[in-house]
Amino acid sequence: MTVRTRFAPSPTGYLHIGGARTALFSWLHARQNQGAFVLRIEDTDAERSTPEAVQAILDGLSWLGLDWDEGPFFQSQRTERYREVIHQLFEGGQAYHCYCTKEELDTMREEQRAQGKKPMYDGRCRQRTEPREGVSPVVRFKAPERGKTVVEDRIHGTVAFDNRELDDLIIARSDGSPTYNLTVVVDDWDMGITDVIRGDDHLNNTPRQMQILQALGAEPPRYAHVPMILGEDKKRLSKRHGAVSVLQYKEDGFLPEALVNGLARLGWSHGDDEIFARDDLLRLFAVESVGKTASVFNQEKLVWLNGHYIREREPADLVEPFKDQLRKRGGDPEAVTDLIPVIESLQERSKTIAEMADTGLFFFRDFEELDEKAAKKNLKPAVEEPLQAVRDGLAALDAWSGEAVHQVIQDVVDAREMKFGKVAQPIRVAVSGGAVSPPIDVTLQLLGQSTTIERLDRALVYIRERAAQAE
Template sequence: FMTPMTSAVKTRFAPSPTGYLHVGSVRTALFNLLYAMRTGGKFILRVEDTDLERSKPEFEQALYDDLNWLGITWDDGPYRQSERLDLYREYAGKLLENGRAYKCWCTKERLEELKKKQLAAGTPPRYDGRCRGEKQGSGDFVVRFAVPRAPEKQISFIDGVHGAISVDAGVIGDFILIGSDKAASYNFAAVVDDALMAITHIIRGDDHISNTARQALLFEALGFNVPMFAHIPLVLSPEKTPLSKRDTGSSIRALRNEGYLPEAIIDSTARLGWSLDDDILTINDMADIFAIERLSKSPSVFDIDRLKYTNKKLIRQQSAAVLIKRASLNATQIGVSDAMLEKAIDAVKTNATTLNELSKLAAQLIGNLTFSDEAQAELKSADAKSVICAFLSGIEKATLLDEKAYNDIITSAKKTTLVKSARLFMPIRCALTGSTKGIELHRVIEVLGKEKTVERLKKWL
């Protein structure tokens, strides 16, 4: 995967703003960035927004926001294809002038009929070149590329992941460059942009391999050098289908709202098709070791469990002050001191998988307590009042509420109530936290302190 035309490496990420950015697209952006960093090159952002019906300004803005949040920054751009339409028409005109393209007046009805006949005959659908020799027609027209018809013409290129690939030009029909609406096709606009932006290396999903042969023909016809391509296998959902913008659970916006950290998403995404050590890596760490040759040729499955593991590990490593800022918590708004908020976060951070979980666990210890339906049902059980009463008695007598004192109080409550451990802990937890789940009870009491613990227990007697 070496530079084909110049020592100045340029890579690009070229998404369409037709939905929220998902993990598969992030991996493409990340690998292009890493290769540029590794080689001292530049990384370009280009927005392919020529689909006016599906492209939305809110998706474009979300794209910029999510990339910046993840730490994926670009050296040049963003370029918007919708602002470059005249360029595409200019280069289409050059191909018309030198005979490498032609105008086609075939109607949609004729093309549909042609496709039906080809499918009925068991042949792949492709344009039959009817207008290839025509000089003039009537009505709307498209501009088609005249695919070379030389006998046994092969389109060959070396792929950075898959190796040598050859495609028979005979299976490619004369494809559209400019539609009847004067908009450029994806393949044509991408080639013009890649050439004019001096893109040297293109890393993208292997669903684009079929486009590469067409694009190679266009680079050649326009007199441009062909970039190096590396097509990486697609990222799959747990159902083993390719991730798409319809998979909202894998969108960066959704993961961000659920409380996943950008560092965790980047680390987990990089491991999709790239075997790395277990240490959590930053973008700079990855750039030092990135190599196309190390990428897998097989599809990878987005592993939410790996992301949870990494996120939990990162939360555990960070200080309470940092986590408070990242979770957008405010002691004044909650009604507690900064010290109390930090104490609560320190107590619960080892149990939290996401920032949302961190906030919910901390809420059990600070502010106004709310009770889940399960907790309320538990507090109405037959043993609840006697257990809470026995535990409260031990708390009120204790002079120091550490883990040893807690264990002694629990032992005494067991003897007094004759309730087994499993049934003993639950009413106490529910009375103190409003939930049936949370951190260890002795840590709850350490954070609450004696006065608050007594206050919460007495509410249920």
């Protein structure tokens, strides 16, 4: 049997962390078994589904490297097929029209509650043969009334549902449109899905879907219901926890391999290991190893993982995302002929590509003002004379290199019996505008002689003007 998994998002919003993890687990299971990964778009909610959301889902999966083998298939294009199956259930005596009004259903449930019973549909229209004038009926599935429906879940184990607790669910609304529990069953059946991996909020739907499949003479797939994801406060994951669109992480300077690694660790583990490249996941991941309890999304750990993968990447592979981040900040990537040395100087200490761009922006865009806090702390009258000496020494260099730059600064601090950092940090503030940059000799080498001298001159003017104001 060829393993066939699916990812079936609703395009009513962005691809979020929970959906991306489901897609990853389904993709891994298919790839491990040389199977097929099917993409299905559940867009029957016409009012809330948008083309933009569909595209965001496709773009998010592509960025994560979760390539699909078939699809995307759209439920909105399969309406006739759903009607065929509803008709088939009617013909087999396994579906019926229900003419109950909302008011009648509300009254029925209130009476059940008053009697201490579970509120559920009591099947009163099961034997009805005559239509009810003025009422557009829904279609209900005639569920078995005795016995149990047993779900052999690959994560939660055996879960048995008493059929007396499962009422006749609606499979078509009064306007004829099919409901979720019908469409998902037909799609899984038609598409030959063998393994369904989804959130455990769907576990209670599973016995109903199995009953419909069995009524159609179809073999239910194997199910694995993954636990929900919580924020660090142990509450359901939301935007305040960082649960934004997958593509927002791309915008914020994360690498796809970091997010894939982070997603895989949400509910799954392999010993105490934290770092899992894609090949590791394909070798080690097992659906049965996913935990039963909710997992906690840790934004700090994701940032740490991203820093690891930035350091692991070849600098050439970071050029394009680095350029994108520079442009967002008004930087000109063409201002530096060779970006590789700049990236090499930044990637060791950066946790995101956005941080790299923030730290290195001064290479690509001149700054109008110095960072006020850094300037007040470092550009004081006491450093004017050594800073001037460094400026003059650098201006006199015939060959501009990191070694030559370092030697000029070293000579100045040695002659004055100063610590290297006492001069290097004011230089850093002068040329970068702030308190953070790569090592100072690397910074000046990459910045170039003329730009370095120009910015040192501006810093010296700043020191003198500040001293004059203080008099």
